[in-house]
Amino acid sequence: MYEKFSRKRMIKKPIPFRRLAPNMITSGSILCGVMSLVLAFHRHVVPAVWLIFVAAFFDLMDGKVARSLGGDSAFGMEFDSLADVVSFGVVPGLIFYVSYLYAFGGVLGALVISFYVLCGALRLARFNVVHSSGNFQ
Template sequence: MASEPRHKADRTRRAARLREIPLRMIVPNLITVLAVCAGLTGIRLAFEHRFELAVAMVLIAALLDAVDGRIARMLQGASKFGAQMDSLADIVNFGVAPALVLYAYVLDRAGAFGWIAGLLFAIACCLRLARFNVMLEDENAPAWKADYFVGVPAPAGAMLVLLPVYLGFLGVPLGTAFAFWASAFTVLIAFLMVSQVPVYSGKSGLRVRRDMVMPMILGIVLYVALLASYTWHAMAATAIACLVFLPFSAAAYRRREAREEAAAAAAQDTPDP
């Protein structure tokens, strides 16, 4: 009889240990929640006509999204729950929030066409994220293809679609013609997100020649200084540069694909010793 309370106490302690979650598992999820808070706050600020802060919140959400996965891997705190949460958060931060901020700023001047454009962008973001999650499960994909996204990734799409807002901050008149152009541009970015355009991701890591390290550091410092001093000029230039980069990324993908196919054909033609 005396052993029964002892067994109950052991079971209680074991259950308590099972309920405990390491802090390293919580930190990445906390960052994801903060990203959602930033995205939703951006929507509120947009409808309060505090557009610069609204755009800043969307960009902060993108920054937090870029950080949470890396912190999870660094802390070895990645989990299926965190992956699902991150994906759902991306729909809010990079689909809904940019579309509503853009609609409140300029798309509403285009009437129903502006709303349809914002709607298409939000739906394209959902489709793009769903396709990305499915492609992660493809174990037969060649390793080199991990260096490329299929379609413009959601964070980049959110940054690109806000180009009309950056231009508005720089003094471009927000007339009806500009609203219709912004609507068409929004639809274009939506199609780029769900397209098959290969976009270089750099996931395998870039190697920099030793003699280029210092110039690269100075270039990054210069960009950050420009971003701090001429924020909307730098963001507009960054968005345009990303759009210009897309054809070069696609051409690099085709060259790499041709090399891999040639190497595979040569390996098949080589007779076994």
């Protein structure tokens, strides 16, 4: 009897495209961020920086698509913030570290970029929990 009940519970409705499309675009932003991390790690700084711009394009488009399709969700907002931390926090920090701070004194340079990434993550977390009236914050 328990198997029959759990099988019924596991059957779920398919996710509508209007909810899926913005998250697919956000996935493109995370993909660009991770690829940029790998390139920066191997000291290919210029292509890594270009991928940040591609991630910015994806970040711009996911919001536009979500608003136009009416597919915005709490999950999408959190997923977008995670993509922003990776693409616009961790990646620029690592690029700056690889380009300028590595020779400065490994651990001290790592602390400097860690502070930058932490500030960016805290700002995005605050943005997700503080709601203000109006369309733009």
